[in-house]
Amino acid sequence: MEPAETIAVAEWMRHPAATAVLSVLSGGGYRGRFVGGAVRNHLLGLPVTDFDIATDATPQRTLDLCVQAGLKAIPTGIEHGTVTVVFDREPVEVTTLRRDVETDGRRAVVAFTDDWAQDAARRDFTLNALYLDADGALYDPTGSGIADARARRIRFVGEAETRIREDVLRILRFFRFHAAYGSDGLDADGLAACGALAPSMARLSGERIWKELSRLLVACRAGDVLVTMAEVGVARHLWDGPVDAGRAVALIRLERDHRLDADPLRRLAALVAEPDAAETVAERLRLSNAEARRMTVALATPGDAPSDEAARRAAIYRLGAQPFTDARLLRAAETGEDVSADLVTARSWTPPVFPLGGGDVTGLGIAPGPRVGELLRQVEAWWIMGDFAADAEACRSELRRLASQRG
Structure with a gap:
């Protein structure tokens, strides 16, 4: 040669x-x-x-x-x-x-x-x-x-259908390579073959699909490619359920506008059109427990806009910075609302540690049991409502007040 x-x-x-x-x-x-x-x-x-x-x-x-x-x-x-x-x-x-x-x-x-x-x-x-x-x-x-x-043309070697029948994963690789390296439109022959053979993706293992899809989701042209995958009928064969390419595209735009790292799990959550389908998608793609939990929480958490900065900090404290960010971005991808302040707080604010523990309650002569946890939750809620301003002594004072109400 x-x-x-x-x-x-x-x-x-x-x-x-x-x-x-x-x-x-x-x-x-x-x-x-x-x-x-x-x-x-x-x-x-x-x-x-x-x-x-x-x-x-x-x-x-x-x-x-x-x-x-x-x-x-x-x-x-x-x-x-x-x-x-x-x-x-x-x-x-x-x-x-x-x-x-x-x-x-x-x-x-x-x-x-x-x-x-x-x-x-x-x-x-x-x-x-x-x-x-x-x-x-x-x-x-x-x-x-x-x-x-x-x-920067992504073309199959020889006949596209032949290459795909050899390994159906090449459907996703075709789109992933175009998203990462391609220029202009997708090769027409390859696109037609991928659309025609997309139902064969059901035979692929979830691990192989997620490995390719996770890399596609963070590629530079992921948004355009996801839209095309939906248009030619490939996206609906990723799992048993609808795919929301439009929300995923909006999320990708938000991440870029706010200079956030491309996040495959968050982008996957945006693709899942129905929150109740999270478990099905996680099982199909064989996500790890941590991945499945994060996606499920992101889809199940209401992404309502906090009314002010104190409410924003309270939400971050209860949810955690990442779930809060995921939920707000997913909501904004649907509604177009401004999440700039939410993202700034989630990145810059470190939630404080609640200053009381069980010993503070039993030290008042209250026997261990359900009431200990109940009192701590009540004081913590009061502390959060005060925007975390109360110090340990102030929290103990509130604890004594609450404890005295029930003898």
Whole structure:
């Protein structure tokens, strides 16, 4: 295979861990080339933070060569050709060239090959099917990967429907890659294939859907892409229930206007059109307990606007800063109301610690039991109503007053 062009050698191509792995492969008579995200990001002018290497060496041969060279090699996915090599605590994934033998839409049975074109043919998008030598020789087996990368076009390798039937997750990857890297409109053939095959997403595991969706939700063009997913009928197959792309878009705009970090859980909550569906969505996407709890609370918490600053602090104290922020932003995404003051307080105000405890109550001669908690709750409510101004002694005075009312 001849290189399509030669590019200037960048600093990341001389990374010590990559250099060590490529040297070991070369010393054994094999080829090793950068592939995937590193090559794509370089052509897009984006940072390269990690890299994968493709090789014509079999997985076992890669293991043997690395061990002989004193490198730590871990067979992380050896049945699919992947070996993780660690050099100076830096991991590098090395994967043998492959071709698909059998696919079922979720997983593939592969055979190893030494044919770079066969390996490229099984990849998802043309801009991910590029290979790069450490000396800058750039290979483009599909013939369009370089041009597509530079034009920020997300196109499937070969027939879009064929690629999707091999792995249905590629529907979400198509939208996620466009949201992260794309320019202009989505590829028409890819969009049509995604819409036609969207019902097949029901076969995907929730973990795989959430992994892709969470990355899509924080991508720079997430709002536009979510609208398109809804329009072509893909979004409704994320879970069993309606999706509110409009509210998600409004929330994304609010986050950007207020310079908040893109938050995948909050954006997911905005997508869930019915609060009662939170549990269903959490189960479908296999969210962690913490993720499910946060989304459920965000959707169940009334996001009514506090009447003044004291009410704002009271709400933050009772709910917590994050649930308060989530609820207010979700409400504002629906109503368009101004949440600037709410966000400022949630970011800048640290709720105080209630100064009394059970010992303050029993110290008055009140036996342990339900009345202890009742009195503490009453004093705490009084303390909150006073905008947290009362100190410990004032709270004890109020406690004595309340206790005396019931003897």
